[in-house]
Amino acid sequence: MRVTSNMMANMVKSSIFRQSEKLMDAQETLTSQKKIQKPSDDPFGAERILSCRAEIGSMEQFHTNIQRSEARFSATDHVLDTVDDFLGVAREFAVENNCDNPPEEQRIIAAENIKAAREQIAQLINTRMDGDYIFGGYQTEAPPVTVGSGGYVIYNGDDGGINAIIGQNLTMQVNVTGLDLFSTTPNGAGEEEVDVLRALQDMETELRQPAGAFSHASFDAWIDQVEAARDKIKVAQARSAARTYAMDAARNQLAEFRARLQNMLSEIEDADMDQAAVELIHQRTVYEAALKSSAMVIQHSLVDFLR
Known part of the structure; x- marks a missing residue:
């Protein structure tokens, strides 16, 4: 076959073009520090890279969920500590006045302190985090407690458990509901009155009675309500502490798995x-x-x- 000058020029051009591509690939590898620049370089390796990155993305989302859950546990525990403190104060004033004919001035001071404790507890149950009410179960957009038709504090939430995904096929409840903390009683108007807050309100009303009309006959029952609420708070805190421990273990496992994935990804593409x-x-x-x-x-x- 006769080789013309035009054919030789085309062959020279093709040769230089192919070699320039190899040179550019080598420069890109050195600059990017990655040996796979495009899927055609190593289809199987490229597929493994995508799989590893997807897994790492999932790990990062799980880690974010754990951080948010731990923040919620911390906020919940702080609120419960404060609620327990207020209940403790109310109990002390109730015990102090659980007798015949306590001084009227002493009763008024006790009533004011019990009122303040009740109002603070109601506000604390309506705590919000990231825009959501944290003690209302699934009802996160409305206050869990409000004043009902009978003048007592009522619970508007439910017992819904909110779960966070913290690992592959692993979820954990991250909320405490008002029903976990306080017992309630229907008031006949389709509302659930919070027993301990009603007890505090009734106690306050009785303490404000004029001399000669005051009676401590119901104080033992009201004090029992306060103690029962404090016991439920302790149980809820213990449950949250156990979940926090489990969260910490899950975070450590995620960190180890993510490190292994990063090493695998590095071996494939670096x-x-x-x-x-x-x-x-x-x-x-x-x-x-x-x-x-x-x-x-x-x-x-x-x-x-x-x-």
């Missing part, structure tokens, strides 16, 4: 920098050699043409 530098030098040498040989071929072709 280039050996020493080898990449040697390869770049090699490809540059070959490219320069191709340019020189191409120049010689074109020069000979030009001489042949002039003859």
